[in-house]
Amino acid sequence: MRFPSPLLEARLLRRYQRFLADVETADGQLLTAHCPNTGSMQGCKTPGSRVWLSPAANPARKLAWTWELVETAPGVIVGVHTGRSNALVREAIEGGGVPELGGYERIRPEVKYGEGSRIDFLLQGAGRPDCYLEVKNVTAAVEGRIGYFPDAVTTRGARHLREMSAMVAAGHRAVLVFCVQRSDVDAVRPADHIDPDYGQALRAAMAAGVEVLALGARIDPAGIELVRRLVVEVPGLRLSTIGPSTMGESTISGSR
Numbered sequence: 001m002r003f004p005s006p007l008l009e010a011r012l013l014r015r016y017q018r019f020l021a022d023v024e025t026a027d028g029q030l031l032t033a034h035c036p037n038t039g040s041m042q043g044c045k046t047p048g049s050r051v052w053l054s055p056a057a058n059p060a061r062k063l064a065w066t067w068e069l070v071e072t073a074p075g076v077i078v079g080v081h082t083g084r085s086n087a088l089v090r091e092a093i094e095g096g097g098v099p100e101l102g103g104y105e106r107i108r109p110e111v112k113y114g115e116g117s118r119i120d121f122l123l124q125g126a127g128r129p130d131c132y133l134e135v136k137n138v139t140a141a142v143e144g145r146i147g148y149f150p151d152a153v154t155t156r157g158a159r160h161l162r163e164m165s166a167m168v169a170a171g172h173r174a175v176l177v178f179c180v181q182r183s184d185v186d187a188v189r190p191a192d193h194i195d196p197d198y199g200q201a202l203r204a205a206m207a208a209g210v211e212v213l214a215l216g217a218r219i220d221p222a223g224i225e226l227v228r229r230l231v232v233e234v235p236g237l238r239l240s241t242i243g244p245s246t247m248g249e250s251t252i253s254g255s256r
Helices: 082-094 155-169 196-207
Strands: 008-016 020-025 030-034 050-055 065-073 076-079 106-113 117-124 131-138 146-149 173-180 187-190 211-220 223-229 231-234 252-254
Touching: 020 050, 020 065, 076 211, 082 106, 082 117, 082 131, 082 173, 082 211, 082 223, 117 155, 131 146, 131 155, 146 173, 155 173, 155 196, 173 196, 187 196, 196 211, 196 231, 211 231
Parallel strands: 030 065, 131 173, 146 187, 173 211, 187 231, 231 252
Antiparallel strands: 008 020, 008 050, 020 030, 050 065, 065 076, 106 117, 117 131, 211 223
16 A cells, blocks of 8 residues: 655654644644544654654645654554555455455455444355454554554454354354554564453454454555564464464464
8 A cells, every 4th residue: 555645754742632643844843633543552652753644635624634654663663544454454355465365256345244333344255155354453562573452442342253253153254354554563462451351352252263364564654565474372272373474374373
């Protein structure tokens, strides 16, 4: 995914009220940008960080800029725009980068299902079970090249896992994809220390047959592309390890 317009570099002053970020440009201009990330943004909102903003497509929009990227450490750029994750995953699927999700004839976005929810994508093909695909964006601070999800309590996320498990029980397929918009992550774990209920729901869903993948991004101010297959680590869940962590091959590990 290439950004359609050049990004504006600035310095972060503060992120507040969930949807707002104040920044200062190189020429001293003060701007308020839209923050398209409702999570806690652990490690991604340090004042003084380099950030990049995209111009709004609608010139009449109240906030003319949207926060896209942040440099969390020298050379480590993180994509904070959670709205980009679905497009990134779809691009990877259609480009053949996720073989497990290839071969479907249709990819339908935002399809109603479950308890009044919408699945991010419904993949359909002749002679194949429908595939319910949910995408979760991972941007939180990392420890030892491990990323965590979620970065805040998410009852909605746990509900989605229960609904996906119900789709598997009904004879369909369900897949959860962690879209990691960071270059400094090799593995993803449930953030049990932040939301233990989500961690329990993830383990129950995987035991019920929900598949889990993690894809890592290459990021720079020109664009974002999912290029790496990451390990999914679920402590306490006994699963076999499948293949190395390269794009196109799945790796899931649990305790032995």
